[in-house]
Amino acid sequence: MYRRAYALLVGIAVAMGSLALLVGWQVGRPVVDPDGFLGPAVVRVPLLILGALALDFLPRTLWGGRGNPRRMREIAAHRWRTHWNRDRILLVVLGLVCFYTTYVAYRNLKSALPFVMGPNKYDRELHLIDQWLFLGNEPAVVLHEVFGWAPIAHALSSIYLWFLPLVPLAMAAWVVWSRNISFGYWFATSQSIIWTLGTASYYLLPTLGPGFEYPWLYEDLAETGTSTLMDSLFYGREAVLHRDLQDAVQSVAGFASLHTGVTLLFALMAQYTIRSRIVHWVFWVNFAVTVVATLYFGWHYVMDDVGGVVIALIAFYVGGLASGQKFDRKGLASHPTTTTSAVPVDD
Numbered sequence: 001m002y003r004r005a006y007a008l009l010v011g012i013a014v015a016m017g018s019l020a021l022l023v024g025w026q027v028g029r030p031v032v033d034p035d036g037f038l039g040p041a042v043v044r045v046p047l048l049i050l051g052a053l054a055l056d057f058l059p060r061t062l063w064g065g066r067g068n069p070r071r072m073r074e075i076a077a078h079r080w081r082t083h084w085n086r087d088r089i090l091l092v093v094l095g096l097v098c099f100y101t102t103y104v105a106y107r108n109l110k111s112a113l114p115f116v117m118g119p120n121k122y123d124r125e126l127h128l129i130d131q132w133l134f135l136g137n138e139p140a141v142v143l144h145e146v147f148g149w150a151p152i153a154h155a156l157s158s159i160y161l162w163f164l165p166l167v168p169l170a171m172a173a174w175v176v177w178s179r180n181i182s183f184g185y186w187f188a189t190s191q192s193i194i195w196t197l198g199t200a201s202y203y204l205l206p207t208l209g210p211g212f213e214y215p216w217l218y219e220d221l222a223e224t225g226t227s228t229l230m231d232s233l234f235y236g237r238e239a240v241l242h243r244d245l246q247d248a249v250q251s252v253a254g255f256a257s258l259h260t261g262v263t264l265l266f267a268l269m270a271q272y273t274i275r276s277r278i279v280h281w282v283f284w285v286n287f288a289v290t291v292v293a294t295l296y297f298g299w300h301y302v303m304d305d306v307g308g309v310v311i312a313l314i315a316f317y318v319g320g321l322a323s324g325q326k327f328d329r330k331g332l333a334s335h336p337t338t339t340t341s342a343v344p345v346d347d
Contacts, residue, residue, distance in 0.1 A: 002087075004322040005185040009098040012192045016105035016199070024108060027115040034107040034249050048096055048168075052176045056083070087181045095175040095188035102192045109199050111249035114241060117206045123213040126255070126301040130210075133302055140210065140217045143296045150222040153296070157224035159286065160293040163259055167191075170266055174273075182323045183273040190319030194265055197311040198258040205307075207254035211298025218298045226297050256307025257300040263287040264312040272325075 024031045057076055065072030130139050147156075174187035211218055211230055221227060237250040267283040274280070294300040300308075320327065 002182070002185050002323065004324075005189050006094065008189045008319075008322045009094055009185075009192055012196055013098040013101040013105075016102045016109070016196055020105035020108040020112075023112045023116065027112050029112060029115065030246060031104075031108050032111070032247055032249055033104060034251075045097055045100055048100070048172075049093060052092055052096070052172050053084075055172065056176050088176075088184075091181055091184045091188070092175045095184060096171065099171055099188055099191055099195075102195055106195045106199050107249050107251070110202055110251060110253050111240065113202050113206060113253055114237075114250070117203065121207055121213075122205050122255070123207045123210070123301075126205075126207060126303050127210060127214065130302050138217055139295050139302060140298055143292065144221070147292075147296065149220070153222045153224050153226075156289065156293040156296055157226035159289045160259065160297065160299075161225050161229065162286075163263065163290065166266070167262065174269065178273065180273070182325065183269075186273070186319050186323035186325060187269050188319075189322050190265055190269070190315045191262075193318055194261050194311055194315035195258065197315060198256060198261060198308075201256040201307055201311065202253040205255040207301070207304070208252055209254035209299050209304070210301060212252060214298070221297070226293070230297070230299075254300055255304045256311055257294050257304040258308060259294055259299065260287075260291050260305045260308030261312040261315075262308075263290045264309055265316055268312070268316045272320075 020031050057079060060079060061072040061075045064075045131137065133139070134142055171188065171191060175184040178184040178187070212234060233251050236248060237252045239245040240248055240250040263283075264287050267287045270279050270283040291305050294305055295302065
C-alpha cells in the first residue's frame with residue numbers, strides 16, 4: 001500500500017549513506033556521527049523510537065487513569081489496539097531510522113564539501129545579486145536598520161535556533177500522531193528528500209554565506225545565541241580544515257538554505273494535514289521569521305532562500321505522490337488515496 005514511500009525512504013537512506021561512505025573514503029575522512037556525544041547510534045535510534053512510544057502513552061494514561069492502575073492499563077491497551085497497529089509501528093520505525101540515516105549522511109557530505117570542491121565558491125556572485133536586488137544596498141544593513149538591533153536580534157535568534165530541536169520533534173509528531181498513516185509517510189519522505197536535495201545544492205553551488213565571507217557587515221549586531229553558534233561553526237570548520245580533526249564535522253555551507261526550505265515544508269505539511277488554523281499560522285509565521293533571520297544574521301544570501309523554497313516545493317510534491325496523496329486543482333487541500341486511511345483534510 002505504501003510501497004512507493006517505503007522504496008523512497010529506504011532508497012534515499014541507502015544512497016545517501018553509501019555516498020557518504022564513498023566520499024569519506026575518497027577524501028580520507030571517516031564517517032562521523034555528528035551527535036555521537038549522545039551515545040552510539042545503535043543505542044540512540046532505538047531510544048528515539050521508545051521515546052516516541054513514551055510520549056504517546058505516558059501523558060494519555062497518567063491523565064486518563066487519574067492514578068488508578070487498572071484504568072491506566074485499560075487506556076494503554078485501548079491505545080495500543082486502536083492506534084499502534086502494524087502500519088503505525090512500521091511508519092515510526094522506518095521513518096525515524098531512514099531519516100536519521102539520511103541526516104547523518106547529509107552532515108558528513110556537508111563536512112566533506114571543502115575537501116571535494118576545494119577553494120571554489122560562489123559567494124561573490126550571490127553577493128552581487130543581493131546588492132542588485134536591494135538597489136545597490138547590503139541586505140543585512142537594510143534589515144538591521146529596519147528591524148533595529150538588540151531586542152529584535154534576540155527574538156530572531158530564538159526563532160532561528162528553535163529550528164534545531166524542531167526538526168526531530170516535528171518528525172516524531174507526524175509519524176506518531178498523524179491522524180492518517182499516509183500523512184506520516186508524506187512527512188517522512190518529504191524530509192528525506194529535502195535534506196538530500198539540500199546536500200546536492202551545496203555541491204552544485206558551494207558558498208560559505210555572507211556572515212562568514214563578509215563578517216564586517218554583522219559586527220555591530222548584539223551578542224545572541226545565533227552569533228555564538230556562528231562563532232562555533234567558524235572555529236569548528238577551522239579545526240577540521242587546518243588541524244585535521246578527524247572525529248568532528250564542519251557545518252558551513254550556504255546554498256540552498258535548509259532553514260528556509262525545511263520551515264516552509266513544515267508550514268505546507270501543517271496546512272495540508274492539520275485542521276487547526278492556529279497551527280497553520282504558527283508554522284507560516286515561523287517560516288517567514290526564519291527567512292528574515294537567515295538574512296539578518298548573515299547565514300544566507302537571498303538566492304539561498306529562493307533555492308530553499310524550490311527544494312521544499314519539490315520535496316513536498318514528490319513526497320505527496322509517493323505517499324498516495326491526490327492534490328486538488330484549486331486551494332490548499334489534498335486527499336489521501338490509500339484505502340485504509342481515507343481521512344481527508346478540511347477544505
